[in-house]
Every structure is written in C-alpha cells, then in structure tokens.
Amino acid sequence: MIIKGNIALSDNGFVFNPTTGDSFTLNSTGREVLLLIKEGKSLNQIKELLIEKYEVDRIILERYLEDFVNELNSNNLFEE
Amino acid sequence: MNKQQKIHLAVTGLNNIDSPGPGIPVIRGIRESNEFDVKIIGLAYEHLEPGIYMKDLVDKTYMIPYPTEGKEALFNRLLEIHKKERLDVIIPNFDAELYSFIKLEKILARVGIKTYLPSLEQFEERNKSNLPAFGVKYGINVPESTEVFSISDLDNTLKSMEYPVMLKGKFYDAYKAYSLDQAFDFFGKLSLKWGYPIIVQKFINGTEVNVVTLGDGKGKMLAAVPMRKQYITEKGKAWGGITIDDQTMIGLARKIVSETKWRGGMELELIRTSENTFYLLEINPRIPAWVYLAVGAGQNIPEALLKLALGLEVKPYESYETGKMFVRYSYDMIIDLHQFSKLTTSGEL
Numbered sequence: 421m422i423i424k425g426n427i428a429l430s431d432n433g434f435v436f437n438p439t440t441g442d443s444f445t446l447n448s449t450g451r452e453v454l455l456l457i458k459e460g461k462s463l464n465q466i467k468e469l470l471i472e473k474y475e476v477d478r479i480i481l482e483r484y485l486e487d488f489v490n491e492l493n494s495n496n497l498f499e500e
Numbered sequence: 501m502n503k504q505q506k507i508h509l510a511v512t513g514l515n516n517i518d519s520p521g522p523g524i525p526v527i528r529g530i531r532e533s534n535e536f537d538v539k540i541i542g543l544a545y546e547h548l549e550p551g552i553y554m555k556d557l558v559d560k561t562y563m564i565p566y567p568t569e570g571k572e573a574l575f576n577r578l579l580e581i582h583k584k585e586r587l588d589v590i591i592p593n594f595d596a597e598l599y600s601f602i603k604l605e606k607i608l609a610r611v612g613i614k615t616y617l618p619s620l621e622q623f624e625e626r627n628k629s630n631l632p633a634f635g636v637k638y639g640i641n642v643p644e645s646t647e648v649f650s651i652s653d654l655d656n657t658l659k660s661m662e663y664p665v666m667l668k669g670k671f672y673d674a675y676k677a678y679s680l681d682q683a684f685d686f687f688g689k690l691s692l693k694w695g696y697p698i699i700v701q702k703f704i705n706g707t708e709v710n711v712v713t714l715g716d717g718k719g720k721m722l723a724a725v726p727m728r729k730q731y732i733t734e735k736g737k738a739w740g741g742i743t744i745d746d747q748t749m750i751g752l753a754r755k756i757v758s759e760t761k762w763r764g765g766m767e768l769e770l771i772r773t774s775e776n777t778f779y780l781l782e783i784n785p786r787i788p789a790w791v792y793l794a795v796g797a798g799q800n801i802p803e804a805l806l807k808l809a810l811g812l813e814v815k816p817y818e819s820y821e822t823g824k825m826f827v828r829y830s831y832d833m834i835i836d837l838h839q840f841s842k843l844t845t846s847g848e849l
Contacts, residue, residue, distance in 0.1 A: 426745060428823070436823055438744055438745040438822040438823060439744060439745055439746050440707070440728065440744065440746075440772075441707075441709075441727075441728030441730070441742045441744040496776075
C-alpha cells in the first residue's frame with residue numbers, strides 16, 4: 421500500500437493527482453489516514469493508532485478504513 | 501533578436517467565441533515575449549470576430565476571403581495587405597484554411613512572408629478520414645471509424661455499431677448520437693455546415709485529455725504540455741483545464757512528432773480509459789485555443805513557433821508546471837457603430 425510519490429496533499433486536505441488531473445477534498449480524519457499511509461504505515465498499524473487515539477468501535481473503524489482505502493485505490497492513488 | 505526590431509505578424513482565428521479559434525491566445529503568448537516587439541495584423545473572415553475589436557491585442561485587421569473562394573483569391577488579398585503592412589510572418593489557425601496556406605507557402609516566401617506549416621502530406625495523413633490508417637501505420641490506438649457520404653451510407657454503417665456513436669464534421673464539430681434518429685439529425689447538421697464526408701466514430705468512454713506540441717520538421721519535439729479538460733461545453737470545448745504530468749501522453753506526442761517529422765504546432769485529442777489506455781481521437785494540425793495554458797505553465801509555444809518561422813534557433817522546452825489551470829470567460833465589449841461600418845465597407849479596421 422504505497423501512495424504514488426507525486427500525489428500532493430495540502431494542509432487543508434486537498435489532494436491532487438498530477439498524472440490524471442484528479443483532485444479530492446478529505447476531511448481531517450481522511451487526511452490523517454492518508455498521511456499515515458504516506459509515512460509507510462500498514463493498514464493494521466493505522467487501525468491500532470486510530471483505536472488508541474479515538475473512541476471508536478473496532479468493527480466500524482475497520483469497515484470505514486477499508487472503504488476509504490478502496491476509494492483511494494479506485495482513484496489510482498496507489499502505486500501498482 | 502533585437503527587441504527594437506519590429507515584427508509584423510499576421511494571425512487568423514480571431515473568433516474568440518464559445519468555440520474559440522486560437523488566434524487570441526496565440527497573440528497573447530507572443531505579446532508576452534521578451535524577444536519580439538510585434539505589430540499584430542489580424543486576418544478575419546467574419547465582421548463580428550471579437551479579436552478584431554480587441555485593440556490592446558490586435559493593432560489592425562483586414563478581412564480575407566473564405567477558403568471556399570480558393571487559394572488565388574487568398575493570395576491576392578494577402579498581397580494587398582502585404583503592400584500596406586510589410587508582413588514578416590503569418591500564423592494561420594484554422595484547419596479549413598490550412599490547405600490553402602500550405603499550397604501558398606513557397607509563393608508567400610518568395611514575396612517575403614514566412615510561415616511554419618506541416619507539409620501537405622503530413623496535413624492529409626492525419627485527416628479525420630485517414631486517422632484509422634494513421635493509427636495502424638504508427639501503432640497508435642484509434643477508435644474505429646467510417647466515412648459516410650449519404651443517409652443510406654449512415655444507416656448501413658450504424659447497423660454494425662453500438663450506440664452512442666460520434667458523428668464528426670470534416671473540419672470541426674462533433675456530436676454524440678444515442679439513436680438512429682439522432683444520428684440522422686446530426687448528419688444533416690454536419691453535412692450542411694462542413695460538406696462530406698461525415699466521420700462516424702466509435703464512442704470511447706473515458707477522460708478527455710489533450711497535448712499541445714511543436715515539431716521542428718526534422719523529428720525533434722520542441723515543446724509539449726498535456727492538459728486534462730475539467731469543464732466541457734456542449735460543443736465539447738474545454739472551458740477549464742489543468743496541466744498534468746503524464747509521461748505516456750508526452751511519449752505519444754514525441755513518437756508522433758518524431759515519426760511524422762511534424763513541422764509546426766499540433767494538438768493531440770485523446771481519451772484515457774479507466775484501464776489507462778489512450779485512444780487518439782484527432783490530430784489538429786495547428787496550435788489549439790487553450791495554448792495560453794501552456795504559456796502560463798512555462799512553455800511559450802506561440803513564441804517558439806514565431807521563432808521557427810523566422811529561422812531562429814529554438815531550444816526544446818524540457819519542463820512545465822503541473823497543476824496550472826485555465827478558466828475561460830466571456831466578456832462583452834462595447835463597440836461604436838462607426839468601427840463596424842468601417843470594417844464592413846472598407847474591409848479593414
């Protein structure tokens with residue numbers, strides 16, 4: 421799970437893919453997750469970090485996290 | 501180039517309308533050049549081409565005859581203008597007039613007017629009608645297409661195609677048809693405006709992306725900027741776009757410029773599918789109307805084209821800024837009737 425090197429992420433959660441010209445806006449949690457992915461954290465590591473930081477049900481977190489990662493993948497933000 | 505030396509540059513395509521010609525953006529690029537002091541002479545076909553009245557960009561405009569009147573009529577009119585304006589270079593910007601300008605290239609050069617155009621062979625080879633053969637020859641994906649000359653031709657062709665299909669005029673305009681009735685309707689509109697053939701092309705679903713590029717005529721690509729359309733008008737024109745960093749598109753432009761030894765400006769119109777496959781929809785044999793985005797992103801392609809025409813050295817552009825956007829807008833100019841009447845009665849303004 422490696423984010424393409426040229427993907428730009430701004431402080432306000434604006435994501436720009438310079439290869440395709442696509443842009444997205446992330447909320448603060450989405451931005452936090454994307455930053456963790458960019459740091460090279462695995463999905464499990466991210467899960468544990470978020471459970472530690474937020475009061476959240478593990479099952480619900482897993483579902484949302486997987487959805488989010490699938491969304492990133494379908495928008496070609498990961499290296500193949 | 502001595503900045504004091506004035507270059508008299510004639511430009512067509514002043515129709516800065518909802519389906520804009522490239523004249524005004526070409527002029528804006530050249531006006532921003534640090535190397536040239538230019539007098540811009542507009543060449544117009546219609547009295548209401550907005551560029552005629554943009555006096556901060558166009559110094560003087562002359563009406564010229566429609567391409568249908570033939571190249572002799574065009575040459576005679578250009579000679580009249582040349583006598584008054586001492587034209588150094590002409591940059592034609594319409595597909596429909598290029599045939600005449602290419603044919604006149606040598607004779608114009610003899611009277612001292614330079615151009616920088618593709619050869620007739622290059623121009624013909626990338627014609628919409630010849631695009632499938634072009635794709636085969638150069639190994640490029642091109643959507644299946646057929647030329648049709650009549651309603652019964654169209655009817656037969658559509659029997660073996662899936663809807664929607666694209667119907668395209670010989671030079672300009674394209675419509676997406678979802679049914680036979682719609683196709684017949686568009687066939688009528690296109691044939692009335694552009695004549696025959698009409699090109700029926702398989703519709704490819706994906707993202708519309710374009711590249712503007714410049715070839716030196718010997719196989720070297722001197723500039724290339726890819727753009728993704730962000731806002732598309734009903735006529736299929738980009739009203740907003742963004743520069744992107746797509747090496748596949750640049751590679752494709754380099755391949756076409758290099759293998760065809762393309763001379764002058766060119767636009768590749770492409771579709772990128774969700775599987776990241778590119779299809780070449782059209783090759784426009786000139787600079788496109790969105791070229792000012794390339795200027796803004798760091799490649800002044802109109803200036804480079806002018807240098808080529810003047811026989812000056814052009815160093816290839818190696819980079820551009822990604823993520824630069826353009827947003828087009830419309831603007832109402834207020835024109836005095838006497839300007840309009842002067843143009844309509846004397847043919848110049």
